[in-house]
Amino acid sequence: MVRILLTGDSHIPRRASMVPDEIYSEINKQLVNNRFDYTLFTGDLIDAPKLLDFLNNITIKEVFKVIGNMDYYGGNKNLPQSRHLPILLSNNKKISIGLIHGHQVHPRGDHSQLESIALENGFNILVSGHTHKEEIFLTRNGILLLNPGSITGAWSFVASGNCSFIVLKIEEESLNILVKLFQYKRKDSLFTISESNYQLIGSSIKRS
Secondary structure, three states: OEEEEEEOOOOEOOOOOOOOHHHHHHHHHOOEOOEEEEEEEOOOOEOOHHHHHHHHHOEEEEEEEOOOOOHHHOOOOOOOOEEEEEEEOHHHOEEEEEEEOOOOOOOOOOHHHHHHHHHHHOOOEEEOOOOOOOEEEEOOOOOEEEEOOOOOOOOOOOOOOOEEEEEEEEOOOOOEEEEEEEEEEOOOOEEEEEEEEEEEEOOEEEEO
16 A cells, blocks of 8 residues: 655745644544655645655655745745656556646646646646645546645635645555545634545546
8 A cells, every 4th residue: 555645835934824733633643654655745835844844754755846836936946847656556557646736737727737737748646736725536538636735725816725635545456546635624623534436447547
């Protein structure tokens, strides 16, 4: 089982002062042997050393980060525009995960453009942010688009207002994919958790 934390768009300190303690607590509850295999951060970190230290400490292999459009002002100018994480599966198969911020897409979060980016790069799963609106979407061509939203609930033009993150689990033998979306509604001090199940069949992802 490969376990991956998806998060991003903290916008600290410009649009948010901190990550709520409830988010740190909930992420800690999801740890197995105290860490995830990988963390994918969708950009717009800005200046959040406490958050970055936390992510490094709970990640075994690597914290993948990309540059967000606001990172150009926050000291993260050397981050790449995109990252690629291949996950080796059984029978010499692999699942390819791409990571971008999402400011390359207009209008924000446009599914067809995100799918085109995934297809052009051979990604089965494309993780993006920028909208601050958490989303799980499977395209007709079998591309899984994941947006973990904003870990601080930072404002944007189409933001949900929730603090959110995603835990992605990939089973190497069965090729099953489990997506768990965590949303924290600050006004109600309430967490909601939703699960979606998929499977890699050939080169496409299908609902299971």
